[in-house]
Amino acid sequence: GAGVSQTPSNKVTEKGKYVELRCDPISGHTALYWYRQSLGQGPEFLIYFQGTGAADDSGLPNDRFFAVRPEGSVSTLKIQRTERGDSAVYLCASSPSAGGRGEQYFGPGTRLTVT
Amino acid sequence: DQQVKQNSPSLSVQEGRISILNCDYTNSMFDYFLWYKKYPAEGPTFLISISSIKDKNEDGRFTVFLNKSAKHLSLHIVPSQPGDSAVYFCAASANTGTASKLTFGTGTRLQVTL
Numbered sequence A: 001g002a003g004v005s006q007t008p009s010n011k012v013t014e015k016g017k018y019v020e021l022r023c024d025p026i027s028g029h030t031a032l033y034w035y036r037q038s039l040g041q042g043p044e045f046l047i048y049f050q051g052t053g054a055a056d057d058s059g060l061p062n063d064r065f066f067a068v069r070p071e072g073s074v075s076t077l078k079i080q081r082t083e084r085g086d087s088a089v090y091l092c093a094s095s096p097s098a099g100g101r102g103e104q105y106f107g108p109g110t111r112l113t114v115t
Numbered sequence B: 001d002q003q004v005k006q007n008s009p010s011l012s013v014q015e016g017r018i019s020i021l022n023c024d025y026t027n028s029m030f031d032y033f034l035w036y037k038k039y040p041a042e043g044p045t046f047l048i049s050i051s052s053i054k055d056k057n058e059d060g061r062f063t064v065f066l067n068k069s070a071k072h073l074s075l076h077i078v079p080s081q082p083g084d085s086a087v088y089f090c091a092a093s094a095n096t097g098t099a100s101k102l103t104f105g106t107g108t109r110l111q112v113t114l
Helices: none
Strands: A006-007 A010-013 A019-024 A031-037 A045-049 A053-056 A065-068 A076-081 A090-094 A111-115 B010-014 B019-025 B030-038 B045-051 B056-059 B061-065 B070-075 B086-094 B110-112
Touching: A006 A053, A006 A090, A019 A111, A045 A065, A045 A076, A076 A090, A076 B030, A111 B056, A111 B110, B010 B019, B019 B030, B019 B110, B045 B056, B045 B061, B045 B070, B070 B086
Parallel strands: A010 A111, B010 B110
Antiparallel strands: A006 A019, A019 A076, A031 A045, A031 A090, A045 A053, A065 A076, A090 A111, B019 B070, B030 B045, B030 B086, B056 B061, B061 B070, B086 B110
């Protein structure tokens, strides 16, 4: 079956530009998570959706970062006025429900490079 | 503040031998622990998990041990195979009622040699 997909796989942008990263979760999964992985680090939590609403956005580093999930399926992570420090791999994960303690299924990530 | 720590950045093990990957945590609220495996250019893949009410969970060649008093867990792979070569991440979550975000360690790169 289809796993979590993320587009684009790579994105190079100039400092100060706006970018959107897309995540398609596994069909039927209600919980969706965004993580960011910098070089040499583990994935770092950004935001979590249960359905359409952001249930926990405590990991977003500042107000340049925003994410939406308008229909409870696809999610878009939006970064305004990008900075070189935003360069990382952005990972999306989904799970069948947020209340369960089961594993999260990760996509391959989007590698963002800000020049 | 690194709440989940993997102090060994790399580990090399001969094929057929046991691989032991270690993980320490500091947050007493963590009650569910997972191990993920990651190949280059792919997302992390779930391996095995353990709840804090247990001290051991086994799945085939993979066994996870949890020592709550020491806030330490380990992943044992027996026997190790070349295909096990990857980066292994330890992750933890706290039962906050609804959210189950994961806190990851920095990973251990395992190389299984012939």
